[in-house]
Amino acid sequence: MKIIEYRKLWFAISAMIIIIGGIILSINGLNFGIDFAGGTIINIDLHQTFEVSEIRDITDTFDERADITYSGDDREQVIIQTQESLSNGQRKEIFSQFQNKYNLTEKDLLSIDQVDPIIGDELKNQVLIAVSIAVIAMLIYITFRFELSFALSAIIALTHDMLIVLAFYTIMRIQVNAPFIAAMLTILGYSINDTIVIFDRIRENRKRFKKNDYKNLVNTSISQSIARSINTSLTTLITITVLYILGVEAIRNFALPLIVGFLSGTYSSIFIASPVWYMLKTRKQGNPRAV
Amino acid sequence: MNLKYIIIFILIIAILALGVFTSFNGLSIGNYDIIPMKEVIKLGLDLRGGVYVVLEAQETEEDPINDEKMSRAIATIRQRVDGLGVAEANVSKQGDNRIRVSIPDIQDQESALELIGKTAQLEFIGPDEEVILTGAQVVDSKAVYQKSEMGVEQPVVTLEFNDEGTKAFADATEKFIKQPIAIVLDGEVISSPNVQNVITNGEAIITGQNSLQEAADLSTLIRAGALPVTLKAVEIRSVGPTLGQDSLSKSLTAALIGILLVFLFMIIYYRLPGFIASIALVFYVLLFFTILVGINTTLTLPGIAGLILSIGLAVDANVIIFERIKEELKLGKTLRTALDSGFSRALTSILDSNITTIIAGAVLFFFGTGPIKGFAVTLMIGIGVSMFTAIIITRYLLRLVIKMNIFSNTKLYGAGGK
Numbered sequence: 001m002k003i004i005e006y007r008k009l010w011f012a013i014s015a016m017i018i019i020i021g022g023i024i025l026s027i028n029g030l031n032f033g034i035d036f037a038g039g040t041i042i043n044i045d046l047h048q049t050f051e052v053s054e055i056r057d058i059t060d061t062f063d064e065r066a067d068i069t070y071s072g073d074d075r076e077q078v079i080i081q082t083q084e085s086l087s088n089g090q091r092k093e094i095f096s097q098f099q100n101k102y103n104l105t106e107k108d109l110l111s112i113d114q115v116d117p118i119i120g121d122e123l124k125n126q127v128l129i130a131v132s133i134a135v136i137a138m139l140i141y142i143t144f145r146f147e148l149s150f151a152l153s154a155i156i157a158l159t160h161d162m163l164i165v166l167a168f169y170t171i172m173r174i175q176v177n178a179p180f181i182a183a184m185l186t187i188l189g190y191s192i193n194d195t196i197v198i199f200d201r202i203r204e205n206r207k208r209f210k211k212n213d214y215k216n217l218v219n220t221s222i223s224q225s226i227a228r229s230i231n232t233s234l235t236t237l238i239t240i241t242v243l244y245i246l247g248v249e250a251i252r253n254f255a256l257p258l259i260v261g262f263l264s265g266t267y268s269s270i271f272i273a274s275p276v277w278y279m280l281k282t283r284k285q286g287n288p289r290a291v
Numbered sequence: 292m293n294l295k296y297i298i299i300f301i302l303i304i305a306i307l308a309l310g311v312f313t314s315f316n317g318l319s320i321g322n323y324d325i326i327p328m329k330e331v332i333k334l335g336l337d338l339r340g341g342v343y344v345v346l347e348a349q350e351t352e353e354d355p356i357n358d359e360k361m362s363r364a365i366a367t368i369r370q371r372v373d374g375l376g377v378a379e380a381n382v383s384k385q386g387d388n389r390i391r392v393s394i395p396d397i398q399d400q401e402s403a404l405e406l407i408g409k410t411a412q413l414e415f416i417g418p419d420e421e422v423i424l425t426g427a428q429v430v431d432s433k434a435v436y437q438k439s440e441m442g443v444e445q446p447v448v449t450l451e452f453n454d455e456g457t458k459a460f461a462d463a464t465e466k467f468i469k470q471p472i473a474i475v476l477d478g479e480v481i482s483s484p485n486v487q488n489v490i491t492n493g494e495a496i497i498t499g500q501n502s503l504q505e506a507a508d509l510s511t512l513i514r515a516g517a518l519p520v521t522l523k524a525v526e527i528r529s530v531g532p533t534l535g536q537d538s539l540s541k542s543l544t545a546a547l548i549g550i551l552l553v554f555l556f557m558i559i560y561y562r563l564p565g566f567i568a569s570i571a572l573v574f575y576v577l578l579f580f581t582i583l584v585g586i587n588t589t590l591t592l593p594g595i596a597g598l599i600l601s602i603g604l605a606v607d608a609n610v611i612i613f614e615r616i617k618e619e620l621k622l623g624k625t626l627r628t629a630l631d632s633g634f635s636r637a638l639t640s641i642l643d644s645n646i647t648t649i650i651a652g653a654v655l656f657f658f659g660t661g662p663i664k665g666f667a668v669t670l671m672i673g674i675g676v677s678m679f680t681a682i683i684i685t686r687y688l689l690r691l692v693i694k695m696n697i698f699s700n701t702k703l704y705g706a707g708g709k
Contacts, residue, residue, distance in 0.1 A: 045533065088408055088524075092401045106399045110534040116525035119345070130658035134651045141650055145643055182593055182666050185659075186600060189651035189670070193604065193644040197611060200640035228607075228614045235556060235610070236603030239549035243599055246545040248538045250337065254596050 001223045004215045007275035014160055014272060021167020030166075033175035036124065038117030039083045042091065043110040043249075046076055046102045055080065058097045062090055071249060077110065079249075085114055127181050131188065138192055146203060149280045154195045157273035161191045164264040165257050179254040187261030190236070194229065195269040201225045202274070214281050218274045226270070233266040296694045303688070307570065310577050331584050335591030335665065336528070338542075340535035341395035342403050346522040348388045356388050360519045365390055367515050371406055374511030390522065400529040402508065408524055409477060411512040415463070415495075416473045423463040423472065425517070428456030432513040434506035437496065446506040448497040450513065457493030465489045476509075542595045549599055550576070553606055561613045563703040564689060568609040571685040575605050578676050583669070593666035601673020604648070608681035612637040620701050626693050629704075634686055641681065645674050 003010075034041055052068045055078055059066045067081040086094070095109055135155060142151035162184060169176060201221040209217040237259065244255035312318070314328035336343050348356045348364065361384060369382040372394060380394040397403045413426030431451040436444045452460055463472065464486045473483045474497050482499040500506040530538075550572065557565035579598065583590065616633030624632065652674065655667035 043534070088401070088405050092405065095401060106401075107531060107533050109400055110531045112400055112404070112527055112529040114524065114527035116347075116523070118347075119526050126658060126660070130654050133658065134654040137650045137654060138647050141647055178663070179593070182596075182655075182663050185651065185655050185663070186597075186666070186670070189648035190600075190604075192647045192651070193607070196644040196647055197640045200643055204636075204639075224618070225614075228610050231556075231560065231610045231614075232603075232607040235553050235606040236600070238552045238556065239546075239599045239603050242549040242552065243542070243545045243596065246541055246548065248534070248541050248592075250538065250592050251542060251545075251596060254593065258600070 001219050001226070003222050003270065004218050004275055004278050007271075007278070010271035010275060014164070014268075017167050018160075018163045021163070021170045025166070025170045028170070028173075030170060031173050031175050032120070033177035034081065034113060034115045034120075035178040036120035036176060037083065038085060038115050038120055039081060040086045040091070041111075041113040042080045042094065043071065043112075044078050044080070044095070044098055044104070045072065045108045045110055046078055046098070046104070047108070048076055048102065049074075050076075050078065050102075054101075058094060058101070062086065062094060085116060123178065123181070127184075131185070134185070134188060142192075142196070142199075146199060149277055150199050150203075153273045153277035153280060154192055154199065156276050157195050157268040158188060158191045160268045160272050161187055161261055161264040164268075165261045168260045169257070174256070175253075177253060179250065180257055183254050183257035183261065186258060187265060190262060191265035191268065194232070194265050195273045197228065198222060198225050198269050198274060199277070202277070214278050218278050222270055222274055229266055229270060233262060236262055293694055293696050296691055297697075300688075300691050300695060303691075304570070307573055307577070311573065314577060314580065328580050328584070332580065333587065333589045334535075334539065335589045335594070336393055336395055336535070337530050337592045338535050338539040338590065339395055340397065340530050340532035341393060342397050342400055342407075343393045343526075343528040344391070344404065344407055344524050345385065345526040346390045346392065346408070347525045348390075348520040349523050350388070350520075354520070356520060361388065361390070363519045364522065367411075367518055368392060368407060370515035371511055374508075374515065375403060375406065389525070396532065397529075398532060400531060402504075404524075404527065404529065406508055406512065408522065409512055410518050410521060411515070412477055412517045413513055414475045415460070416475055417463055417467050418470045418472075424452065424456045424459045426513055427516065428452050428459070429513055430456075432510040434500075434503055434510045436503065439498070445498065446500040446503040448500065448506050448510045448513070450495045450497065452493040452495075454493075457491070460493065460495065461489060461491045476512075481509075538592055542592065546595065546599055546602075550602060553602065557606065557609070561610075563692065564609075564613045564616065564685075567688045567692060568606070568613070568681075568685055570688060571609070571680045572602070572605060574684055575602075575676055575680040578680070579669075579672060582672050582676065588668055588672075589665070590669075591665040593663070594669040597666040597669030598673055601670055601677055604645070604674060605677030605681065608637075608641050608645070608677055609685055611641055612681060612685065616704060620704060626701060626704065627690075630686075630689055630693065634682070638682065641678060645678055649674055 055068045059068065059080055063082040063084050063086075065083060069079045069081070071077040071079045080094070091112065098104055135158070139151045139155055142154055165184065165187060168174075169180070198221060201224055202217060205217055205221050209220075240255050240258050240262065244252055244259060247255060313325050317327040317330075318325040346368070348361065350356045365382055365384060368390060372380045372382055372392060375394065375397075377394050377396060380392075382390065382392050385391045392407055394403060411426065413429065415423040415425075417423050429450050430453045433449045434446060435449060437447045439445045468486050468489065471483045471485050473480050475481070482497050484498065497509070500509065554569040554572070557568050559565070561568065588594075612634055615637045616629050619629035619633045620626070649671055652667045652671040655663055656671065659667060
């Protein structure tokens with residue numbers, strides 16, 4: 001397989017997606033949901049189809065900027081999202097108006113989520129600290145078990161995957177909430193896992209190749225482990241996709257970034273991590289062979 | 292054919308089938324009862340329904356927060372929550388100035404939230420706007436039905452004052468006879484009766500309650516007393532029982548279908564080893580839940596996601612091994628040597644890749660809260676169990692099958708054909 005020969009192409013594809021994401025990000029910013037920006041979400045089962053305008057009749061008196069979305073299998077549930085933290089009395093008032101209009105019982109109030117912006121800031125800090133520590137810990141472990149060049153390439157591939165998922169979220173304007181963080185952290189684990197298996201092959205094959213023949217070493221190692229890479233991604237994608245199709249809202253919010261992240265993780269372990277490692281090795285020798 | 296190994300193999304399958312049956316349906320042998328798995332697993336609020344609130348004490352310059360006030364606030368909230376009569380409700384302190392409340396199995400989320408969040412400052416105010424007495428002078432309060440003046444049964448809240456309160460109330464009712472006394476809760480007038488007689492027995496009632504439940508909630512608030520600090524709800528996560536049930540059944544269905552599809556894929560692609568791996572995966576799921584129950588973890592929605600992800604990684608370990616065995620077979624090795632060298636070659640890569648993922652999981656566990664922690668727990672258990680099943684169980688079963696001498700065609704192991 002000519003993975004190394006076409007490395008500029010792979011890098012260009014990834015760079016394009018990340019740059020587009022970056023441009024849109026700098027213009028629009030991320031679409032933070034209530035877990036980060038603060039606000040209230042009320043989910044009510046109306047047991048009948050409805051028009052957004054009917055809902056607005058009720059919610060406009062509380063917050064005219066409220067987002068109204070459909071939910072549930074038959075689109076008979078409504079999700080009302082406000083940026084303001086509503087008071088207990090306001091929430092009760094909203095629900096009692098729904099109760100009267102659609103003849104509902106208390107059980108039809110499916111869920112309430114309300115988050116203060118303080119909590120969102122704390123979560124952001126927590127995540128940044130957790131990710132930094134995780135990355136350093138993994139860097140140390142891989143350096144210890146392999147060598148620094150492998151660790152650096154694996155971390156570059158990992159950063160690549162996170163940027164791709166971030167770009168996906170920015171381009172698609174999907175809301176970023178707490179599950180997104182859990183998903184990012186999972187991708188972090190998965191991406192490394194996927195990369196390490198290929199690096200393990202390179203480490204093992206090193207003895208059999210001439211010292212400077214990195215190109216063939218990497219290409220051969222990838223060919224040998226490609227069946228595994230594809231099969232593993234397939235089985236993992238099967239479980240996550242089923243989860244996305246059948247899951248409830250909270251699960252879907254988690255499954256979607258995972259699907260994108262796993263695809264990117266598989267791609268990056270083959271097309272990013274190994275070529276980057278090749279470049280690190282050849283650069284060190286002062287022998288950057290052009291393709 | 293080797294009968295001994297065939298019997299062992301069948302025995303293992305039978306034990307596994309019994310394990311699966313037991314965890315679904317439970318089992319009783321003599322005096323011993325094994326309860327079905329789904330009844331022993333502790334479910335998080337997101338799966339069973341319930342209310343989770345984080346309250347933060349609001350500090351002002353005149354009113355600084357201290358430990359003593361926080362403890363009193365927690366005691367008050369606990370008493371209110373107990374008034375709901377829900378088992379397993381939990382009130383605990385988080386950091387210096389926060390209180391975390393979780394109440395499972397709540398039918399009416401808004402009322403519960405209201406009950407938790409109220410300051411509950413009860414005051415009796417005379418027509419001269421002077422405070423006569425406060426909730427602090429109330430020793431007991433009950434919700435009962437009482438006949439109104441028109442002879443209709445109506446829910447009311449009874450109050451019983453302490454000595455100081457009894458005296459103050461007697462003086463006030465004497466002073467303001469035929470005038471209204473307002474009963475005010477958190478600045479809101481809830482009833483404003485005219486004083487008919489001088490009340491000296493230290494008892495009063497609050498009328499104007501819409502239902503006995505509303506009266507009961509109010510009396511709980513009054514008994515528990517006012518909060519010593521103002522609390523603000525900084526985070527509310529409330530799931531009704533319907534959505535909780537829905538999430539649980541949908542996630543389990545998704546998990547089941549996901550696993551079956553993975554079995555199918557493994558068997559079609561890897562044939563006999565794929566079949567063996569599927570058996571090992573059943574063992575994996577059983578072991579996973581046993582450990583989950585054993586360490587008394589609460590299963591949450593992100594937890595289920597972690598489980599499903601770890602199933603993916605469990606399959607990965609098997610895939611790595613089988614690909615290696617295939618390669619060894621292609622080199623012309625015998626089944627038994629191919630199996631052994633395939634396993635030992637796959638080992639470093641399985642260990643290194645999974646340990647790095649466990650490192651990430653451990654960091655999440657120590658630095659994450661709530662849902663992230665729940666996810667990290669199942670992910671770490673999952674990876675640990677998956678390494679065990681792939682390296683020990685799958686290997687043992689494959690060796691056993693080879694020793695059985697029925698399936699000796701290497702094509703069954705994915706060799707050849709290419």
